[in-house]
Amino acid sequence: MSDVDEENATGLRRKRRSWSLDAKRRIVEETLKDGASIAEVARRHDLNANQLFGWRRQFGFEPDVPTDLAPILPVTITPDMAAEESDPGSSGQMEIVLAEGDRILVWSDVETAALTRVLKALSRR
Numbered sequence: 001m002s003d004v005d006e007e008n009a010t011g012l013r014r015k016r017r018s019w020s021l022d023a024k025r026r027i028v029e030e031t032l033k034d035g036a037s038i039a040e041v042a043r044r045h046d047l048n049a050n051q052l053f054g055w056r057r058q059f060g061f062e063p064d065v066p067t068d069l070a071p072i073l074p075v076t077i078t079p080d081m082a083a084e085e086s087d088p089g090s091s092g093q094m095e096i097v098l099a100e101g102d103r104i105l106v107w108s109d110v111e112t113a114a115l116t117r118v119l120k121a122l123s124r125r
Helices: 021-031 038-044 049-058 112-123
Strands: 002-007 013-018 093-097 103-107
Touching (some): 021 038, 038 049
Antiparallel strands (some): 002 013
C-alpha cells in the first residue's frame, strides 16, 4: 500500500491509499473464510466495505445472494369477478394462480399471518 496526497473540494489535503494487487487479494481471501464478516475485515484494514465488495467483484467473487428467497412470479390484474361469484360481505379479493393451474381465492378479510403460512407451505411443494 502506498499513500498519495490528494486535495479535496475544501482545499484540505488527505491521504489516498493505493493498494497493491497482492494486498487486495490477501484481504479478499480473508472474506472468503467460513464465518468471515466483510464489514469486520474492512474495519480491520481501515477500508470501506463497499470498496472491499468492489475488490471481490474484481477477483471474480460475486456477493452472496440468499438462496431461500421465493422466486419472483408474474402478476396479472384482472377486472372484478361477476357479482354471483363473489362473497357478498367482502370488499375485495385476490386470486392466486399457481404454476400447475390451481387457483386460490383470498378475500380482503384474510389474516396476513395465515396467508403467509399457506404460501410458504405451497412454495415447498
